[in-house]
Amino acid sequence: MPLFLTLGLALTIAALTLMPVPPGPDGVSWMDKLAHFLAFGALAVPLAWRHPVHWRAVALVALAYGGAIEIVQPYVGRSAEWADLLADGLGAFGAAWAAAQIAHRRRAG
Numbered sequence: 001m002p003l004f005l006t007l008g009l010a011l012t013i014a015a016l017t018l019m020p021v022p023p024g025p026d027g028v029s030w031m032d033k034l035a036h037f038l039a040f041g042a043l044a045v046p047l048a049w050r051h052p053v054h055w056r057a058v059a060l061v062a063l064a065y066g067g068a069i070e071i072v073q074p075y076v077g078r079s080a081e082w083a084d085l086l087a088d089g090l091g092a093f094g095a096a097w098a099a100a101q102i103a104h105r106r107r108a109g
Contacts, residue, residue: 038091040063045095049102
């Protein structure tokens, strides 16, 4: 189940981050970074929860996925940003670590 949830989240993230941005006023910059943080945090949680010993690997794969998306974005009319990748990494590592800690405690108790 965690694998299917992760794959569904990955596809949703790809769709949302690779769709062309509709014309109009620019959004609030920090809201975009918050969205990246939350999305990649959510992406890392299911597998880090299921495999808490491997939370670092889960977070690294999520970060690599974020990097791949940033590389592809200029080809679909979006801009690649280092700040987005940083937010991806902070979200993935923070959420994976937290999920692993909670999973360890639940299994120990």
